[in-house]
Amino acid sequence: MAELSFLLVVFPMLAACSCFLMRHNTIYSLIVIISGGLLIGSAILLIPLVPFSFSPKSFLGINIHEILTAADFLLLFIILYFGVKYKNWLINSLAIFQIVLLGYLEFFLINGSETYPIIYCDNLSLIMVLIICVVGSIICVQALPYMKKHETHLKIGVSRQPHFFFVMILFLGAMNGVVLSNDMILFYFFFELTTVCSFLLIGHDKTERATKNAVRALWMNSLGGAAFITALVFIYTRLGTLDMQYIIHADSKSQLVILSMALLCFAAFTKSAQFPFQSWLLGAMIAPTPVSALLHSSTMVKVGVYLALRLAPAIEGLFLTQCVTIFGAFTFLFAAALAVGQSNGKKVLAYSTISNLGLIFACVGLNTPESIAAAIILIIFHAVSKALLFLCVGTIEQHIESRNIEDMRGLYTKMPLTALISVMGVITMIMPPFGLLLGKWMAMEAASSFLCGIVMIAMGSALTVMYWARWAGILMSDPFAGKFKLEKQPVLTWAALFSLCIGVGVLSLLSPWIYRWCIIPIMGSDYLASYSTDYGIFENAFGVFAVLPLSLVAVAGFIIAILAVKSATHSRITMPYLSGLQTEEPRVFKGPMNRLITAEAGNYYLSSIFGEDKLTPWINLGAVILLTLVIGGAL
Amino acid sequence: MRETLLAIFIGLFATPLLGGLINGLDRIITARLQGRIGPPVWQPFYDVIKLLSKEKMVVNVWQAFCAYAYLSAAAISVVLFFLKSDLLLILFIQAVGAVFVVIGALSSTSPFSQVGAHRELLQILSYEPLLILVVAGIYLEIGSFKIDDIYAWGQPLIFKLPFLFIALGYALTIKLRKSPFDLSTSHHGHQEIVKGVLTDYSGPFLALIEIGHWYDIILILGLCSLFWATGWIGMIILVAITYFIEILIDNVTARMTWRWMIGYVWAMGLTLSIVNLIWINLA
Numbered sequence: 001m002a003e004l005s006f007l008l009v010v011f012p013m014l015a016a017c018s019c020f021l022m023r024h025n026t027i028y029s030l031i032v033i034i035s036g037g038l039l040i041g042s043a044i045l046l047i048p049l050v051p052f053s054f055s056p057k058s059f060l061g062i063n064i065h066e067i068l069t070a071a072d073f074l075l076l077f078i079i080l081y082f083g084v085k086y087k088n089w090l091i092n093s094l095a096i097f098q099i100v101l102l103g104y105l106e107f108f109l110i111n112g113s114e115t116y117p118i119i120y121c122d123n124l125s126l127i128m129v130l131i132i133c134v135v136g137s138i139i140c141v142q143a144l145p146y147m148k149k150h151e152t153h154l155k156i157g158v159s160r161q162p163h164f165f166f167v168m169i170l171f172l173g174a175m176n177g178v179v180l181s182n183d184m185i186l187f188y189f190f191f192e193l194t195t196v197c198s199f200l201l202i203g204h205d206k207t208e209r210a211t212k213n214a215v216r217a218l219w220m221n222s223l224g225g226a227a228f229i230t231a232l233v234f235i236y237t238r239l240g241t242l243d244m245q246y247i248i249h250a251d252s253k254s255q256l257v258i259l260s261m262a263l264l265c266f267a268a269f270t271k272s273a274q275f276p277f278q279s280w281l282l283g284a285m286i287a288p289t290p291v292s293a294l295l296h297s298s299t300m301v302k303v304g305v306y307l308a309l310r311l312a313p314a315i316e317g318l319f320l321t322q323c324v325t326i327f328g329a330f331t332f333l334f335a336a337a338l339a340v341g342q343s344n345g346k347k348v349l350a351y352s353t354i355s356n357l358g359l360i361f362a363c364v365g366l367n368t369p370e371s372i373a374a375a376i377i378l379i380i381f382h383a384v385s386k387a388l389l390f391l392c393v394g395t396i397e398q399h400i401e402s403r404n405i406e407d408m409r410g411l412y413t414k415m416p417l418t419a420l421i422s423v424m425g426v427i428t429m430i431m432p433p434f435g436l437l438l439g440k441w442m443a444m445e446a447a448s449s450f451l452c453g454i455v456m457i458a459m460g461s462a463l464t465v466m467y468w469a470r471w472a473g474i475l476m477s478d479p480f481a482g483k484f485k486l487e488k489q490p491v492l493t494w495a496a497l498f499s500l501c502i503g504v505g506v507l508s509l510l511s512p513w514i515y516r517w518c519i520i521p522i523m524g525s526d527y528l529a530s531y532s533t534d535y536g537i538f539e540n541a542f543g544v545f546a547v548l549p550l551s552l553v554a555v556a557g558f559i560i561a562i563l564a565v566k567s568a569t570h571s572r573i574t575m576p577y578l579s580g581l582q583t584e585e586p587r588v589f590k591g592p593m594n595r596l597i598t599a600e601a602g603n604y605y606l607s608s609i610f611g612e613d614k615l616t617p618w619i620n621l622g623a624v625i626l627l628t629l630v631i632g633g634a635l
Numbered sequence: 636m637r638e639t640l641l642a643i644f645i646g647l648f649a650t651p652l653l654g655g656l657i658n659g660l661d662r663i664i665t666a667r668l669q670g671r672i673g674p675p676v677w678q679p680f681y682d683v684i685k686l687l688s689k690e691k692m693v694v695n696v697w698q699a700f701c702a703y704a705y706l707s708a709a710a711i712s713v714v715l716f717f718l719k720s721d722l723l724l725i726l727f728i729q730a731v732g733a734v735f736v737v738i739g740a741l742s743s744t745s746p747f748s749q750v751g752a753h754r755e756l757l758q759i760l761s762y763e764p765l766l767i768l769v770v771a772g773i774y775l776e777i778g779s780f781k782i783d784d785i786y787a788w789g790q791p792l793i794f795k796l797p798f799l800f801i802a803l804g805y806a807l808t809i810k811l812r813k814s815p816f817d818l819s820t821s822h823h824g825h826q827e828i829v830k831g832v833l834t835d836y837s838g839p840f841l842a843l844i845e846i847g848h849w850y851d852i853i854l855i856l857g858l859c860s861l862f863w864a865t866g867w868i869g870m871i872i873l874v875a876i877t878y879f880i881e882i883l884i885d886n887v888t889a890r891m892t893w894r895w896m897i898g899y900v901w902a903m904g905l906t907l908s909i910v911n912l913i914w915i916n917l918a
Contacts, residue, residue, distance in 0.1 A: 410744070412697075423738075431731045432724065444723055445780060448771040451912050455768065455905070462763035466756045469734045473741025473752060476697050542779040544721045550711075550728075557707035561700040568699035571691035576745035577834050587744055601749035604757070 001052045005119055005180060007042040008129060011035070012173030020166035025159070029144050032165050036137030039172060043133035050126045051521075053117035053182060064118070069106050072189050076102065078196060079222065086215050094222040101229045105185075109236050116243035120182030123522045127376065128179035128306055131383045135298040135500070136172045142391055142496035143168065143290035145489075149398050150288050154205070164204055168294065171197040175299045179306060184232055184242040191228060191271075191303065195221040198300050201291040202284045213283030220280040224270030231260035231267070248314045249526075255635065261315050262634035265308060265324055266627065272304025272357045274331045275623035281354065285346045289394030292346065296353045297387035302379060305360045309375055313526040316367045322450075323630040325365030329453045330626055331358025333460035334619045339467045341610030343603065345393050345403045348467055349386065352429070355460065356382050356436075362453055363443050369527040370540065373519050374442035377511065381435030384507065385428045388500040392422040395493055405471055406602060412478045415487040419475045421497050426472040428504045430465055433550040435508045438538070445543045470603055479576055479586030509551050512536045639718065646714035654849025655679045657856075661882060668886050679845075686842035694743040694835045701739025702840040702847075708732030709850035716857050719782035722770045726763075729854055732847060733759050736832060743835035751831025755819035757893045761900040762806035766858075768908040769806075772799040773861070775915045786864050793862040793873070795918075798911035800862050802904045803855075804877065809900070810855045813885035816900075818893055 015035040019028045056064050076099045083091030121129075147161050174197055177190035195218065203214030235247060238256045250257070273281035281301065285292055295301060308324070315321045335355035342348045356378065363375035395418055396411065397403045412419040428434040432441070440461065447453040507514070512533035520529040530540040536548025575582045578599050580589030591597040608614070659676035666673025675681075693699055708731040715725050733755070740752035774780050776795050777788045785792070793800050809816040817823075820831035828834070836844055856874050863869040891899075 430734065432727050437727060441723055441727060444767065444771075445774070448774045448780075451909070451916055454771045455764075455909060455912075458764040458767035458771070459901075459905075461767065462760045465730060465734060465763065466760050469737050469756060469759075470741070470753070473738040476695065476738065476742040477744055477749075478695050478697075478742065479744045542774065542781065542784075543723065544781060545724050546720070553707075553711060557704065557711075560707070561703035564699040564703045565696050568691060568693050568696040571693060573696075574692045574694055574837075576694045576743045577747060577829065578745060579747065579829065599744075599746050601744070601746040604753040 001049055001054055001121075002056060004042050004046050004049070005054075005121075007038065008046070008133070008176040009173050009180065012039065012169045012176070016166045016168075016170040016173065019169060020162050023159075023162045025161075028162055028165055032140050032144060032169065035169055036141050039133040039137050039176075043129050046121070046126060046129060049121075051120075051122040053120040055116075055118045068183075068186060068189060072102055072106075072185065072192075073099065075189065075192050075196060079192070079218065082199065082215075082218060086211065088215055088219060090219045091215070091222055094219065094226050097226050098222070098229050101226075101233055105229070105233050105236060109233070110242075114183075114241065114243070116182065116241065116246065118183040118186055119180050120245060121180055122524075123518045124306075124309065124376070125179045127380060127518055127522075128302070129176055131302070131380060132172055132175045132179070132298050134503075135383050135387045136175070136294060138496045138499055139290050139293045139298070139387055139391070140165070140168050140172070141492055142293075142394075143288070145492050146290055146394060146398070147288060153398070160204070160206075164201075164288075167197050167200045167204075168290070171201070171294065171299055175303070178303055182244045184235070184244055184247070187244065188225075188228055188232065191267075192225050194271075194300055194303055195225060198284070198295060201295070202287045204287055204291065207286070210286045213280070213286050216283055217280035220270055220277050223277075224267040227263040227270070228267040231263035234260040234263070244310065248310065250314070258315075258318060258320060258634045259631075261311060261318075262320055262631050264311055265315075265320070265630060268304035268307040268311075269327070269361075269627070270304070271307070272301045272361070273354055274304075274327070274358060274361065275334065275354070276620035276627075278335070278351075278354050282347065282350050285350060289346075289390060289397060292349075293387050293390035293394065296349065296390060297383045301353060301357055302383065305357055305364070305375070305379060308361055308364045309372070309379075312364050312367055312372060316526075319633045320630065321365050321367050323365070323626070323633045325362045325447075325450060325453050327623075327626045327630055328358045328361030328363070328365055329447070329456035329460070330622065331355065332362060333358075333456040333463070334615065334622075336460045336463035336467070337610050338612060338615055338619070340463050341605050341607050341612060341615070342467075343405050343605055345396075345405050345408065345471070346390075348405065348471065349389055349393060352464070352467070353382075353386060355464065356386075359440070359443060359457065359460075362447065362457065363439075366443075366446050366450060366453065368446050369523060369530045370442050371446035372523060372527055373515060373529070373531065374439045374446060376519050376522065377435055377442065377515070378439035380514070381428070381439060381504065381507065384500055384504045385425055385434075385436060388497065388504065389422065389425040389429070391493075391496055391500065392418060392425055395489065395497070396422070399487075405474065408471075409474045410478045411475045416484050417486055418489070418497070421501050423472045423475055424501055425504075426468045428508070430468045432545075433508060433547050433554055434504065435511050438508070438511055438545060438547065441543075441545055442538075474603065509548070512538060512547050642717040642719075643714050646717040647710060650710075650713050650717075650853045651846050651849045654846075654851075654853045655683070657852060657878070658849065661878070664879070664882050665886060668882065679849075683842045683845050686845070687839050689838035691839055692837050693840065694745070697742045698739045698836060699840055701735045701742070702836065702843040704735040705732040705739070706843045706847040706850075708735065709847040709854070713850045713854050713857075716782065716854055719786070721780045722773065722782060722858075723767070723780050725854070726766050726770060729851065730759070730763065732851070736844065736847075739836065740832045740834070745835050747829045747831065747834040750828050751819045751834060754828075754893055755832045757897060758809050758816065758819055761816075761897055761904075762809045765802045765806045765900070765904045765908060768905070768912065769796075769799045769803050769858070772796050772908065772912055772915065775912065782861070785861050788864065791863040791865050791869065795915060796862065796911055798907040798914075800859070802907045802911075803859060803862075804880075805900050805904045807855050807859065807877070808881055808884060809896075810851060811881055811885075813881055815884075815888040815891040816896055817885075817890055818896065821890070 080095040174193040181187040199218040234256045335351045339351035363371040531538045538545040578589040658679040663673040712728040737752045740748040860870045863873040
């Protein structure tokens with residue numbers, strides 16, 4: 001156990017350093033691929049060992065607690081350094097605030113006689129570790145060909161890739177650290193480490209805008225860090241321990257503990273870029289696409305929902321839990337609305353991430369056995385599908401040099417396979433029997449008895465269908481049917497796209513067993529697992545979702561439809577109807593006076609209703625009011 | 636087991652016949668309301684058979700995929716309905732079909748298809764939340780999403796969920812492609828965007844979509860019938876009256892714009908639904 005935990009957390013940090021030091025292209029590429037493989041391997045080896053917990057006493061002869069304290073302070077001083085460097089008083093004051101509180105906690109409160117385990121790994125941690133290692137490694141590997149092209153495109157003289165991969169791999173280690181920690185101080189350290197990593201990655205391109213967005217991400221996440229450390233001080237004052245498992249099950253109705261739960265939720269909201277903190281995640285798109293893929297799918301934003309999910313049993317039955325539901329459902333609805341108004345593909349993906357995370361928070365807040373299962377399923381499948389879509393958009397962007405959806409019109413002609421995989425990615429986001437829809441189904445059934453939640457979730461879900469279907473459709477918008485000339489891409493790119501695409505299908509098919517083997521143990525004594533999964537059919541007292549039978553029917557339907565496509569290639573191909581005298585060009589018709597007229601069509605983005613500039617101020621205002629409710633409701 | 640097979644058989648084969656028949660009756664009644672005699676009741680079947688026998692023509696081969704996917708999704712959702720499965724799941728699968736029609740239309744570059752597809756999406760956007768809230772309302776009343784539990788419930792739901800039934804009416808009007816909501820495509824050949832979302836589907840593929848539409852009609856009417864699930868007679872009377880009102884509305888209203896549709900359907904439909912949900916929540 002100790003060795004595996006070491007491999008998962010500390011080894012990536014060492015690998016990251018060696019990436020940084022050995023600046024030769026082949027060497028760091030090899031290091032990235034090998035550490036990816038090692039991470040996936042150790043994550044798989046972890047499966048039979050859970051649940052376990054232990055406390056490493058010392059590392060290289062030094063007391064682990066002292067290393068931790070030193071590292072915590074070092075990290076905060078690094079943040080302070082960046083604050084000073086970019087002359088941001090907000091970062092500075094937040095960093096100083098955290099240093100003071102951490103000092104108070106470490107030197108005046110904690111007496112050092114704690115005996116609780118520092119590392120704790122149950123099925124929830126295991127699922128997170130698997131997501132981080134598998135999806136994260138795939139993204140890192142795909143980043144190798146991507147960054148090469150990226151730097152050629154930007155005409156960068158001295159490659160900054162060693163720095164890039166240093167942070168990417170460090171990030172994976174930090175994420176593993178977050179989900180394996182039981183000691184809240186250790187959790188806090190990795191929590192801050194992910195903040196610093198994302199700051200470095202967002203600012204990687206060193207342009208003015210990249211730096212500006214990175215600094216914004218840093219101060220917003222520092223706000224979360226400040227809330228986190230404040231909560232730790234409160235919790236220690238009242239409960240006298242920072243043992244996470246103890247805190248969750250302490251069942252303390254003390255006002256101070258409830259307030260610190262609300263503060264921890266606040267920290268989770270900042271990490272997961274919920275309204276009104278969405279701007280840091282939107283700004284993060286300035287970075288190379290693998291960074292976005294990493295931030296959105298397996299790392300960073302998942303810290304927030306993971307933290308909330310861990311705390312769920314502790315807030316059950318409180319007013320706070322209802323507030324979290326309302327806040328999450330609000331984010332789900334309005335992030336979907338903003339996505340409808342976007343023509344920028346990466347922004348659509350970003351808003352969809354925020355929206356899905358909102359749904360996960362809503363599930364956590366509902367706090368029923370169904371909704372907790374829904375939250376975990378949504379986390380798993382969102383990670384895979386979103387990574388797939390980001391990698392697709394990154395590949396497309398490098399090819400057509402645009403991330404605008406309108407420019408992807410008829411992409412099927414230029415890059416048929418990538419277009420098809422992207423459509424597949426979209427389908428996994430919105431259609432049964434794929435996992436995300438399974439999660440959404442559970443979420444809706446759980447939310448049905450909570451009026452405010454179900455209304456917002458119903459509306460948000462309809463908006464979600466709209467922005468995805470539109471995108472999938474125009475990727476296929478192609479007047480020359482039947483031609484299929486495979487585009488050229490690096491092997492690693494294909495490997496990443498295919499493994500994610502197949503992965504999401506296989507995982508969806510296996511979801512009843514994932515539920516039985518992984519999710520039921522997570523619920524443990526806190527929730528009564530309610531679904532039975534006989535014959536691959538989810539069923540409880542009030543609902544039924546036949547995953548396996550439906551998947552089989554869907555596969556059969558898919559095969560029939562593909563055969564229909566094959567036979568249609570031999571049928572007569574006509575021109576699209578243009579209500580005029582058709583010419584050889586599919587888009588051009590002969591109008592009055594024999595003039596040639598080109599027909600054009602664009603998407604409805606409904607910017608008069610869903611425009612970013614129209615909605616954002618009101619949404620932010622609403623979110624601030626709801627956040628006040630979350631904190632105030634805990635008082 | 637025999638019951639399951641029977642349900643699948645009825646769902647797959649009897650439903651399109653019934654759907655086509657209802658369509659035929661609809662055309663006769665509509666004609667009589669307009670002072671015409673109208674086509675024979677079997678006309679929809681003649682149309683579909685003729686379409687099926689035509690030469691296959693596509694603008695984009697993936698239209699064939701979308702037509703088949705729509706038909707399968709519509710058929711599966713109806714079969715699940717007859718298997719008395721989960722209402723929410725049925726709605727999700729029905730939505731799959733609707734999305735594939737849109738993707739198929741978008742895969743053509745014709746502006747008529749494109750505009751029709753976007754209007755279809757706006758229609759989905761309008762009715763989807765209402766359908767979900769109707770199902771949520773049924774759950775709140777009887778404590779289950781499963782259709783067999785609804786049949787086992789002692790009294791007709793319409794007495795407790797009248798406003799949700801009206802909200803379902805909005806969804807029904809949109810799904811039946813009736814005025815004032817026949818924006819994306821219309822049964823009548825006088826629309827400003829030709830045949831809208833269906834413009835570039837032709838021949839056998841158009842026939843598949845028409846058959847899929849029959850399944851869809853039966854599904855939504857089936858949803859209506861659940862509001863009087865205690866007896867066959869009441870069920871049939873409720874559905875017949877509802878459908879007749881739909882025809883009347885179709886004949887006395889004009890087609891409106893999408894802005895009006897979203898504003899009106901969301902404002903009225905959501906208000907009605909929320910009032911009804913609060914009612915059962917408190918009662």
